Amino acid sequence: MLQIPAAAVLDKDTLVGGCVRLPLRVDAPRLRCEVESLPAGLWGSAGGRVGVHRAAEALFLRGYAPAEGERPIEPRAPLALLPYVQWIIHDLIPASPMRCLLACLPGGAMIAPHVDRALYFSQTLRVHVPVITHERAWMVTGTQTYLMAPGEVWVLNNTGPHAVWNEDELLARTHLICDFLPSPALLALLATGERGCGQRREHVLAHLAARARSPVAEDR
Secondary structure, eight states: OOOOTTOOOOOHHHHTSSEEEOSOOOOHHHHHHHHHTSOGGGOSSOTTOOGGGGGSEEEEEESOOGGGOSOOOOBOGGGGGOHHHHHIIIIISOSOEEEEEEEEEOTTOEEEEEEEOSHHHHHSEEEEEEEEOOTTEEEEETTEEEOOOTTOOEEEOTTSOEEEEEOOSSOOEEEEEEEEOOOHHHHHHHHTSBOOOOBOOHHHHHHHHHHOOSOEEEOO
């Protein structure tokens, strides 16, 4: 089972709930331009992720997909091409980064409801930074749907049921996704973050229900 030795287990239901928007901002055009400048040959696979996550292309910047086993969590070659992403990971977020990746969900695709069950996910805080997105890209936790806009920084409770649906058939949705150890500074930001941002959108929930069974456990 994937885990971080000596790291505490977090009660994410209490700390996060569903999703929390942190009081941080990134330069959205700069981030998008940098990611879009990556060589196309770096993309084209699920990056070793399995199960429901295979719906998205993935490019790991730190570490490897958990399905690849106990491999080092260290910088990967593509991260050297992304100086602004490095700043976000190492300077903007006041905590030690663990696994980090870029995930691109094609138009019309869905990551079905699931739970990230490995102990590692209960020891880290999952941060989402939208890179390329639009107003019909839905993050779902429980019965709440969230729109995450460029420039924003979010914490997601990935130990509870969650899903993603890219409703637009033509537009892709790309996020920078990073796990961090819960430093006092990051926990303080989380405590002052914006909660209650989700809404119940019946057509989103109906779409997920029609195409997915009960939430499954995943080591993504």
